[in-house]
Amino acid sequence: MGNSKKYILTAITLGVIGAVSAALISLTNLVTRDAIEKNKIDKINKGLAMIYDENSQFSEANSINGETKYLDSYYVASKNDEKIGYVFQTTGSNMYGKISMLVGIDLTYNIGNVYLVVNEQTYAQTLIDNYVNPLNDGSRALEDVSCGATYGAKLVRTMAEEAQSWAKENLK
């Protein structure tokens, strides 16, 4: 009887702590939800402008048809009302964390600049410094993933290549 009371008390305590925690997190979510969403959109817009240039225009996000592993949606980029390429929004993860990335593909289906919207890799800054930035300034090739953040780089490469092959097949 004494033990049952103890178990019930323990369960109730844990339950109360869990419920209060959940309530606090929900409340914070209510307060921060809009700001986080706005930051996300701002970051995507910044990425889109970085992949082509600030004077480019982009369509609304188009959904991806067919089975893909990493692709979420794509934007059509244009300048002076002329189509100049595509930007793919991709999301992937490995044991080192999640990556959400924008990949530029030109009209001849070559991979252009890439921009990391979410980078939760443990070697996040190493990946940016040693792989993504050199990739964007042309000093590194997409295939060369030995950079101190090899698994993150492999993920970036696979996501970019999936975007490229999907564009080749579906955006003729």
Next chain:
Amino acid sequence: MSREKGYTKQNFLKGLFIENPLFISVLGTCPALATTKSIEAAIGMGILFTIVLICSNTLISLLRKLIPEEIRTPSYIVVIATFVTIVKMLTNAFLPELYSTLGVFISLIVVNCIVLGRAEAFASKNNVFDSFIDGIGMGVGYTMALCIMAFFREFLGTGGFAFGNIFTFIPYFKLQIIPKGYEISLFTTPVGAFIVFGLILAVMAFYKNRKAEYQAFLQRKERQRKAEEAKAKAAALAAHKPVEEAK
């Protein structure tokens, strides 16, 4: 009352020097090595860590008599994880640059030994006010330690200090002290972090040893003086003369 006042000050200061979590207890080294590439990132990490530590210490101290012994650790983890999640969401919403820079290391505050360690060792045994002060002291001590590491790493690795990259509400400025091309970029890498951390610990150990040696020297001198005094006293007694005369 005055003793209480002195205790509060001592309680706060111990986190800064005598029990500094990073340099003395060598706890929380993983984020310390990863987030000290720049002073701004170190300050950001330190502030977030301090907020979590203060809140968790205070709440755990408040609940210490209500939480059964058997579920102490899981309860503490839930409390710490809650505060970390809240801090993470707030940073993501209002300081997105800091959120991107610190990345996964914000979430990893949950498993930081210092937070759980202070909950177990201090907050679960002391009142709310003392736990609050302990949280501030340890948090400020950790932030200070991160900033010291970041100072050397950023200075040697980039040749100067940049502000406004992470805290975008302040205007960007860079102070370049070492001319471009002469900086040692190794210090911005994890290897550099280990080297800086090791050197700081070595300097502290050297200082501590010197202090101990000096204390031992003073004690030896004191013992010698006492022995000489005793000898003089004994000689005076043997000659049936007063000590002053013997001297």
